[in-house]
Amino acid sequence: MSLLEEIATAVFEGDADKVKEASERALSDGAAPETVINEGLITGMNKIGYLFKNGEVYVPEVLIAARAMHAGMDVLKSSLQAGEEIGNKGIVLVGTVKGDLHDIGKNLVAMMIEGAGYKVVDLGIDVAPDKFIKAVEEYQPLAVGLSALLTTTMTAMQETVSRIKGNGGRVRVIVGGAPITQKFADAIGADAYAPDAASAADIINQILAG
Numbered sequence: 001m002s003l004l005e006e007i008a009t010a011v012f013e014g015d016a017d018k019v020k021e022a023s024e025r026a027l028s029d030g031a032a033p034e035t036v037i038n039e040g041l042i043t044g045m046n047k048i049g050y051l052f053k054n055g056e057v058y059v060p061e062v063l064i065a066a067r068a069m070h071a072g073m074d075v076l077k078s079s080l081q082a083g084e085e086i087g088n089k090g091i092v093l094v095g096t097v098k099g100d101l102h103d104i105g106k107n108l109v110a111m112m113i114e115g116a117g118y119k120v121v122d123l124g125i126d127v128a129p130d131k132f133i134k135a136v137e138e139y140q141p142l143a144v145g146l147s148a149l150l151t152t153t154m155t156a157m158q159e160t161v162s163r164i165k166g167n168g169g170r171v172r173v174i175v176g177g178a179p180i181t182q183k184f185a186d187a188i189g190a191d192a193y194a195p196d197a198a199s200a201a202d203i204i205n206q207i208l209a210g
C-alpha cells in the first residue's frame with residue numbers, strides 16, 4: 001500500500017494518530033501538501049461519504065473520520081503556509097451558511113487561502129446572514145467565502161449573498177460546497193465559484209486582481 005493509500009485508509013478507519021504520523025512521513029518524503037490532501041485525506045473522506053450515503057455507516061463513524069481528517073490537516077497547515085507571508089494580502093472571511101454544520105471543506109478552503117497569503121477570519125458553521133454582515137462591517141474583508149453542503153441550505157447561501165451584495169460595499173463573494181455549481185453561483189449573484197479548495201485560492205487571487 002502506498003503512503004497516500006495508507007493515509008486514505010487511516011482517515012476512513014478514523015485513526016487520527018495514524019493519519020498524523022503518515023502525513024508527517026509523506027511530507028518528509030517530499031510529497032506536496034496538496035497531494036497529501038487530495039490523494040490521501042479527501043480520498044479517505046470520500047470513501048466514508050460513499051458508505052454514509054448508502055446507509056452503511058452512520059453519523060458517529062463519519063465524525064470519527066472527520067476528526068482523523070482534521071489531524072492530518074493540522075500537520076499540513078504549516079507547510080502550506082511556509083511559502084507566503086501570512087496575511088499580507090488582506091482579509092478573507094469564510095463561513096458555513098445558516099443551518100449547515102459541515103466544516104471540513106470550508107476548513108480546507110481556509111487553509112488554502114491562508115497558504116496563498118491572505119489572513120482568514122473563520123466565522124465557523126451555521127452562520128446567519130446577520131453575522132456575516134456584522135463581520136463584513138467589522139473586518140472590511142476583500143472577499144467572503146461561503147460554504148454549503150446541503151441542498152436545503154443553498155437558500156441560506158442565496159440569502160447571504162444577496163444581503164452582502166445589497167449592503168453596498170465592494171466585497172467580493174465566492175461560493176462552494178458539494179451541491180453548488182457555477183450555474184447556481186451565477187444565479188444568486190456570487191462573484192465566483194470554485195469546485196475545490198486548491199482552485200478557491202487561485203480564483204480568489206484572480207477576482208481580486210481583476
Ligand code: B12
Nearest residue numbers: 049053101102103104105145147150151176177178196197
Ligand atoms: C462529513 C459529513 C457529515 C458530518 C460533518 C462533520 C463536519 N465537521 O463537517 C456530519 C456527520 C455532522 C454530517 C451531518 C449531516 N449530513 Co453530512 N455529510 C458528510 C460527508 C460524508 C462528507 C462531507 C465532507 O466533509 N467532504 C470532504 C470535503 C473535503 O469536501 P467538501 O465538503 O465537498 O468540500 C470541498 C468542495 O465542496 C469545496 N468547498 C467546500 N466549501 C467551500 C467554500 C468555498 C468558498 C469554496 C470556493 C469551495 C468550497 O472545496 C472543498 C475542498 O476541496 C458528505 C458526503 C459527501 N460526499 O459530500 C455528507 C452529506 C453532505 N451530508 C448529508 C446529510 C443529509 C447530512 C445530515 C442531514 C444527516 C442527518 N440525517 O443528520 C446532517 C446535516 C447536519 C447539518 N445541519 O449540517 C448529505 C447531503 C444531501 C443533500 N444533497 O443535501 C450528504 C451529501 C451525504 C449523502 N449523500 O447523503 N455530515
